[in-house]
Amino acid sequence: MIARSRIRRTVSSRCRVRCLLTVTLICLALPVQAQRPRISPQTVEEAGADSVHTARFRIARAYMSAAQTARAITILEGLHAERPESVAYHDALLEAYEAVKRYDDALALIDRRLSQAHSGDEAQLTAEKARLRYLNGDEQGALEAWDYLLDTAGNAVHLYRLVYESMTRVRLLDRAVMALERGRDATGRAELFHTELADLHSTLGAHDKAMEEFLALLRSNARQINFVRSRLGLSLQQKGAMQAFLPIVRAQVAQHPDLRSYRELYAWLLMEDGDFVQALVEHRILSRDEQREGQILLDFASKAAEMAAYDIAAAAFDEVLATHPDAPVAAVAQLGLAGMHRRHAEALAAQAVPDSAMPYYEASVAAYRTFLERFPGHEEHPEVLRRIGELQQDVFFRHDEAERTLLDVLRRYPNSTAAYQARFDLGRLAVDGNRLEAARAIFERLEAELGPGDALAGRARIERALIHFYQGSWADVTALVGTTRQNTATDEANDAIALRVLLLENPGPDSVNAALQQFAVARLLLRQRKPSEAVDTLDQLLGHWSQHPIADDARFLRAEALHAAQRSDEALAAFGELPLVHPESPLADRSLFRYAAILDRDMGRISEAVAAYSRLLTQFPGSLLIPEVRTRIRSLRGEGV
Numbered sequence: 001m002i003a004r005s006r007i008r009r010t011v012s013s014r015c016r017v018r019c020l021l022t023v024t025l026i027c028l029a030l031p032v033q034a035q036r037p038r039i040s041p042q043t044v045e046e047a048g049a050d051s052v053h054t055a056r057f058r059i060a061r062a063y064m065s066a067a068q069t070a071r072a073i074t075i076l077e078g079l080h081a082e083r084p085e086s087v088a089y090h091d092a093l094l095e096a097y098e099a100v101k102r103y104d105d106a107l108a109l110i111d112r113r114l115s116q117a118h119s120g121d122e123a124q125l126t127a128e129k130a131r132l133r134y135l136n137g138d139e140q141g142a143l144e145a146w147d148y149l150l151d152t153a154g155n156a157v158h159l160y161r162l163v164y165e166s167m168t169r170v171r172l173l174d175r176a177v178m179a180l181e182r183g184r185d186a187t188g189r190a191e192l193f194h195t196e197l198a199d200l201h202s203t204l205g206a207h208d209k210a211m212e213e214f215l216a217l218l219r220s221n222a223r224q225i226n227f228v229r230s231r232l233g234l235s236l237q238q239k240g241a242m243q244a245f246l247p248i249v250r251a252q253v254a255q256h257p258d259l260r261s262y263r264e265l266y267a268w269l270l271m272e273d274g275d276f277v278q279a280l281v282e283h284r285i286l287s288r289d290e291q292r293e294g295q296i297l298l299d300f301a302s303k304a305a306e307m308a309a310y311d312i313a314a315a316a317f318d319e320v321l322a323t324h325p326d327a328p329v330a331a332v333a334q335l336g337l338a339g340m341h342r343r344h345a346e347a348l349a350a351q352a353v354p355d356s357a358m359p360y361y362e363a364s365v366a367a368y369r370t371f372l373e374r375f376p377g378h379e380e381h382p383e384v385l386r387r388i389g390e391l392q393q394d395v396f397f398r399h400d401e402a403e404r405t406l407l408d409v410l411r412r413y414p415n416s417t418a419a420y421q422a423r424f425d426l427g428r429l430a431v432d433g434n435r436l437e438a439a440r441a442i443f444e445r446l447e448a449e450l451g452p453g454d455a456l457a458g459r460a461r462i463e464r465a466l467i468h469f470y471q472g473s474w475a476d477v478t479a480l481v482g483t484t485r486q487n488t489a490t491d492e493a494n495d496a497i498a499l500r501v502l503l504l505e506n507p508g509p510d511s512v513n514a515a516l517q518q519f520a521v522a523r524l525l526l527r528q529r530k531p532s533e534a535v536d537t538l539d540q541l542l543g544h545w546s547q548h549p550i551a552d553d554a555r556f557l558r559a560e561a562l563h564a565a566q567r568s569d570e571a572l573a574a575f576g577e578l579p580l581v582h583p584e585s586p587l588a589d590r591s592l593f594r595y596a597a598i599l600d601r602d603m604g605r606i607s608e609a610v611a612a613y614s615r616l617l618t619q620f621p622g623s624l625l626i627p628e629v630r631t632r633i634r635s636l637r638g639e640g641v
Contacts, residue, residue, distance in 0.1 A: 053079060060092065069100050084112070087121075094128070103136035123149060123159055127166040134170050143175075150179060155187050164196060173200050191220050195231070202235045207244035210235060215252055215262065222261035229268055242273050260286070267300075276304050276312040283316070294324035298333055305340040308347065313340055331375045335384070338367035342391075351601060361395050382418035385409050390425060397529065403429055420446065420456055427463060432528050440467045462495045470524040472517045474503055506550040515545040519554055526557065531565035534558075552578065552585035559594065572598045579619070589620035593629065600636065610636050 056075055063072035076093040083089055090113055097106035110129045114122060130145035146163050153159035160183030167176040177200050180193040198213035214228045235241045249266045256262055267282035280300065287296040301316030317340070320333040345360035368384050375381075389405035392398045402425070409422040423446055430439035443460040450457035461480055468476040481496035506516050518541040525534040538558040542551060559574035575595035579588040596612035599605045613629050613636075623629075 053083070057088070057092070060096075064092075064096060064099070069096050072096050073100070073102075080109075085116070098132070098135075101135075103132050106132050107136065123162060127162050131166045131170055134172070146175075146179070150182055153183065153186065157183060157187060157189075157192060159183075160186075161193075161196070164193075168200075173204055176200055177204075191216075194220075198231065202238070202241070205238070205240070207235065207238070207241045208248060211245050211248045215249070215265075218261040218265065219259070222259075225261050225264055228265065232269075233272075236272060242269070245269055246273065260289075271300075271303060271307070274307075274309075276307075276309040279304075280312055280316060284319075292329075293327040294320045294329040294333070297323075298329045298336070301333065301340075302336055305336065305343065308344075310340060310344045331371065331378050331380070334367060334371040334374065335380060338364050338371060338384075338387075341367055345395075358395075361391060365391055382409055382413035382416040385412075386418040386422050386425070389422065393425060393429060399429055399432065420450065424456055424460060424463075427460070431463070431467065431524075434528065436467050436471065440464055443467075458493075462499075465496070465499055469499060469502075469520050472513070472520060474513060474516075478503060502550075502553070506548070506553070509545065509548065515541060515548045515550050519550055519557070522554070522557055522561070526561050526564065529564075531561040534561040535565065552582040552587055555581065556587045556591055559591065563594075563598065568598055568602045572603075589616060589623040589625055592616045592619070593625050596629075596632075600632070606636055 056079060060072040060075040060079070063069070063075070073093070073096045076089060076096055080086070080089040080093050090109065094106055094109055097103070097109065107129060110125050110132070114125050114129075126145055126149055130142045130149075133139075133145065134142035146167065149159055149163050153163075160179055163179045164176045167173070167179060177197060180197055180200075184190055184192050194213045194217040198210045198217070201207070201210035201213065214232065217224050218228060232245070235245075246266075246269055249262065249269060253259075253262050253266045263282055263286055267279050267286060270276070270279035270282060283296055283300040287294070290296050297316050297320050301313045301320065304310075304313035304316060314337065317333045317337040321330055321337075324330055341360045341364035345357040345364065348357035348360065365388055368388050371378070371384055372381065385405060386409050389402045389409065392405060393402035406422040406426050406429070409416075410419050410426075413419055423442055427439045427442035427446070430436070430442060443464045446460040447457045447464070450460075465477050465480040468474075468480065477499055481499050502516070502519075506519075507513055509515065518537060522534045522537040522541070525531075525537060535558055538554050538561065541554050542558070545551065548554075555574065555578050559571050559578065562568075562574055563571035572595060575591045575598065578585065578591035582588060585591075592612065593616055596609045596616065599612060600609035610633055613633050616623065616629050617626065617633075620626075
């Protein structure tokens with residue numbers, strides 16, 4: 001994509017917009033009943049004896065929403081006095097009193113409600129009274145009220161849950177545990193409250209007890225496995241949770257080897273802990289009795305690949321292919337293997353180790369070719385063939401092979417989605433081969449056939465604009481990018497903005513925009529993998545127009561060309577120089593980042609790289625690169641720097 005970082009830097013530089021990152025504190029979910037509900041619209045309508053009451057109630061609620069609680073209380077007290085039997089008025093007034101910590105008034109309100117023989121909600125009110133007493137500093141009175149409810153609960157399960165909810169609202173978690181356990185004992189129903197107790201134990205850090213509750217839940221209902229995993233996903237963020245969970249579950253699996261839900265939970269925990277070797281062993285056991293041939297191992301392989309456990313994932317994919325060669329999962333496994341090799345290669349390439357990446361790119365192509373041979377009638381055939389062509393074009397730079405492969409897609413699958421993408425790639429090949437008019441014709445036809453609003457059509461439009469840019473047809477560029485924003489995806493819109501900014505900010509110094517024209521030529525040369533020629537062109541540009549507005553863009557592009565030409569020392573100097581020469585440039589932070597990255601990944605000068613990354617944090621605190629910079633610093637310091 002074209003100068004996307006440039007756009008982001010430009011927007012940041014001119015608008016100085018800062019985004020505050022909100023740190024979400026994840027705590028275990030207690031039941032929603034523990035939160036006192038707001039008055040619903042239906043209750044609002046029922047609350048008023050007439051439209052006047054309803055209107056006054058709505059005004060009171062509006063005051064509450066606007067944090068003008070005192071005004072709300074004045075209205076609500078009047079409404080409650082007129083209609084003391086209204087539950088809606090009572091609840092709203094109680095909420096308002098509590099909001100301003102007028103606990104004595106809230107308690108008096110509950111006492112009046114309890115005195116009404118027809119109230120019918122004595123238990124709920126008593127629990128509320130206990131909670132408010134606790135908030136008002138009367139801990140003994142609160143405990144007596146809760147104990148009264150527990151003493152009279154008998155077999156009424158809902159009363160134990162009511163006390164639990166009331167206690168959790170004031171964070172009396174230990175006592176909430178005791179209330180639920182008392183309910184189990186009193187009712188003789190050991191299956192009660194597994195989820196509530198597990199959440200409470202986890203919040204209190206008693207992870208062993210939490211796991212015992214979850215295992216008991218699974219023992220009674222194996223279909224709760226996904227629910228348990230989702231709950232444990234929150235717990236695993238707490239220190240020491242995994243270390244507590246694994247031994248307990250491992251022991252239970254050994255004790256109950258035929259209890260499938262326990263083994264599923266154990267296998268999942270192993271993956272979350274990063275022990276993919278043992279996780280594969282457990283998934284093999286699970287797969288013995290499965291109804292869908294190979295699906296369990298396939299799912300494991302896909303998950304392991306997503307989590308960058310590439311060797312284990314490859315072993316699992318290979319096992320699926322070997323044990324279920326004729327099952328539907330075989331084709332999916334072969335595609336998964338090919339995609340995994342490509343992701344592995346891309347991860348290595350992103351770390352600036354292309355020599356290590358190339359064998360995995362080769363493995364990806366080989367896996368795709370195996371797919372074409374083993375599954376000749378599969379619906380993914382066109383797309384797989386196109387992906388091979390894409391890799392030949394963008395990774396191996398075997399343009400003749402890529403062209404033959406992409407033309408083969410068009411010949412064999414002319415009406416497929418892959419055919420449109422293949423034509424787009426052929427257009428890019430034409431640009432790389434300096435056949436600009438042929439490329440423009442391909443992109444024009446694509447855009448016309450796909451129509452406005454299609455993402456690929458938007459990319460074709462940007463490619464057309466770039467061709468005009470390379471040729472110095474500024475008016476045509478402006479015409480094409482002028483309507484791009486509403487017709488394409490965000491990336492293409494950003495590319496359009498980047499071109500528009502280049503044209504607006506870098507005119508002259510003559511009528512033909514000679515500096516901009518030379519910059520465009522250099523961009524094309526670098527795209528065509530002619531970095532040394534691009535450097536020469538940019539040196540000429542800077543020699544003539546070193547003070548031109550485009551000079552910072554030219555210096556940044558020159559540094560990129562030096563890096564592409566594997567002239568790392570010169571690239572390092574060029575990236576390091578730009579923030580000094582152009583401190584206000586929207587490319588300054590990007591240039592410093594690239595400077596640090598070369599020290600880090602090309603040269604292995606880790607301490608200097610950390611210093612450069614740290615300087616970026618100080619000098620450009622509003623940069624959109626900050627999250628990536630912090631991640632890289634943490635990674636390098638984790639290596640002992």
